[in-house]
Amino acid sequence: MQRVTVTIDDELMAALDRYMEAGGHQNRSEAVRDLVRAGLLKEPKADDGARNCVAALVYVYDHETRQLSRKLVHDHHTHADMSIATLHVHLDEVSCLEVSLLKGPKTEVEHFASHLIGERGVRYGQLVVVPAEPEEAEKAHGHGGAHRHAHPHD
Structure with missing residues (x-):
């Protein structure tokens, strides 16, 4: 894992804390990783x-x-x-x-x-x-291993 230092203004930090609490994240790092993953899924790719x-x-x-x-x-x-x-x-x-x-x-x-x-x-x-690609679905779940929930095709 890499450590990154980010400067965030008070208003944005308060919003992050609300997001963290509402989403049940254990800490800010977990919340930020979740937001980064979601943002990267929206990024268009050539194919x-x-x-x-x-x-x-x-x-x-x-x-x-x-x-x-x-x-x-x-x-x-x-x-x-x-x-x-x-x-x-x-x-x-x-x-x-x-x-x-x-x-x-x-x-x-x-x-x-x-x-x-x-x-x-x-x-x-x-x-x-x-x-809907399998590798993209695993990235969206935030892990590549076992799922904690069932899918209809399992």
């Missing part, structure tokens, strides 16, 4: 687009927008190989929220998400992408 990923696409749309509900269902059906599941919630008389779980090559997932978010009548959309 990142071809890598498989899983993603959550969250979007809110106006279901009264002409033909929008039909278009969204059609888009999901034409990308059935990418769609894992969708949760649909009625927010009010006209607004629906959907959370779609997707899988596939990152560029294809991002393209599909951009297409859905860009539809007329979609008012909000955000995609959260998680690498």
